[in-house]
Amino acid sequence: xxxxxxxxxLALFAGFFALFASGLLRPDDRVITSKLVGRPLPAFDLxxxxxxxxxLASTQLASGKPRLLNIFASWCLPCAAExxxxxxxxxxxxxxxxxxxxxxxxxxxxxxxxYGNPYARVGLDARSAVxxxxxxxxxxxxxxxxxxxxxxxxxxxxxxxxxxxxILQRLKDAQ
Amino acid sequence: xxxxxATLMLLLSAPVFGQSALPPAPYADRQIEDAAQERKAxxxxxxxxxxxxxxxxxxxxNASMAxxxxxxxxxxxxxxxxxxxxxxxxxxxxxxxxxxxxxAAPILWPLWAAPILLLALGGWLLRGRIKRRMER
Numbered sequence: 350x351x352x353x354x355x356x357x358x359l360a361l362f363a364g365f366f367a368l369f370a371s372g373l374l375r376p377d378d379r380v381i382t383s384k385l386v387g388r389p390l391p392a393f394d395l396x397x398x399x400x401x402x403x404x405l406a407s408t409q410l411a412s413g414k415p416r417l418l419n420i421f422a423s424w425c426l427p428c429a430a431e432x433x434x435x436x437x438x439x440x441x442x443x444x445x446x447x448x449x450x451x452x453x454x455x456x457x458x459x460x461x462x463x464y465g466n467p468y469a470r471v472g473l474d475a476r477s478a479v480x481x482x483x484x485x486x487x488x489x490x491x492x493x494x495x496x497x498x499x500x501x502x503x504x505x506x507x508x509x510x511x512x513x514x515x516i517l518q519r520l521k522d523a524q
Numbered sequence: 525x526x527x528x529x530a531t532l533m534l535l536l537s538a539p540v541f542g543q544s545a546l547p548p549a550p551y552a553d554r555q556i557e558d559a560a561q562e563r564k565a566x567x568x569x570x571x572x573x574x575x576x577x578x579x580x581x582x583x584x585x586n587a588s589m590a591x592x593x594x595x596x597x598x599x600x601x602x603x604x605x606x607x608x609x610x611x612x613x614x615x616x617x618x619x620x621x622x623x624x625x626x627x628a629a630p631i632l633w634p635l636w637a638a639p640i641l642l643l644a645l646g647g648w649l650l651r652g653r654i655k656r657r658m659e660r
Contacts, residue, residue: 379578384619424544451544451588476549477592484617486575487589 383484383492383503390418390498391482395472398449398457405446405472411498412444415523417516418492419447419468420480423460425488431507432464438513439467443520446470450480450488491516495523544588549595556598565598568607571624572597572614581624 385391390407397404410416419435421428439445447468449457457471474480483492486505493502493516501523508516556562569583576587582594600610614622626632 381575381578381618381621384617422544451546451592453546456545475546476595477589478596480589481593481596481614481617486618 380505381486382505383486383500385484386500386503388500390492390494390500391479393472393479393482395448395474395479398447398452398454398471398473399461399466399468400454400458402466402468402471405448405470407498409470410446410494411496413496414444415496415501415520416494417443417445417520418494419445420450420483420485420488420490420492421447422450422488423452423456425450427507428489429460429464431489432467434508434510434513435467436465437510438508438516441513441517443517444469446472448472448474448479450474450477493519493523546588548588548591551595551598552591553594554598556602558602561601562598564607565594565601568601568610569594569597572611573622573624575618575622 390410392407394406395404410418417438421431435445445467447470449471452473452475454473457473461468461471472479483500485492485503489507491504491508492500493504495501502519504512504516556565566583570581572582572593574580574582574585574587574590574593576589577585580590582590582597597610601607611623611625615627620627620629626635628636
């Protein structure tokens, strides 16, 4: 017993070493997903963010048909990079609504003029209140809302070109 | 010299990137007039994790989203909401991740048990030593 006990500190050290080494070597995952996926969209009613698009309310998202809800901001660089992919999705017949985070109408107008406007409606969330209520942790993010107004899928970060088939498939699945 | 000026200008321009141009929300950096309510809000904010700067609490972070969360928390406390209710509301959205306060979930039982186990181990070791000394 005594003899075996002498090895205990070394064994503990080896155990902790292995634990920390595995933690250090594992790639970092900083993506925080919303826990509301699979649950109904929280209720909101936002004013218009763009001059030529109507405002957005949560009730309009339960339209009987899956829709894409894009969270963006005119001050966000990845959102500009995402714009061509959203235009392609719109071209494929996807209905896209958007919420502009911490934004101002002239800036949104300018952004949509420069990068294209794939949105049917754009709501203005000046104090990130709806973003927090959605469990969204940044811009850009996209939510697929099914016909009954439930969140079917959350895409964190910008939609890349090779994400488009997956997004189309998920929209179909949400039918 | 020109390089130095260019470097200095770059240093000055960096903080502008990727943040909203909008002014902070009303209660992001302003205390509640009622000191007791402010204490409650402050205690909650110090245990809510910032979504942007993930190793800071929202009380410490300068991210615009953290400012919006602080303002929302202060406004809800002013409206009479309990801090633990707001925490539960946030956990419902972001998971346990968002709170620095450990919960009573089964996965954390070893954490809560650790002090008791360590105290018991200490007691056991002490007993052995005292016994040995008495025998001598």
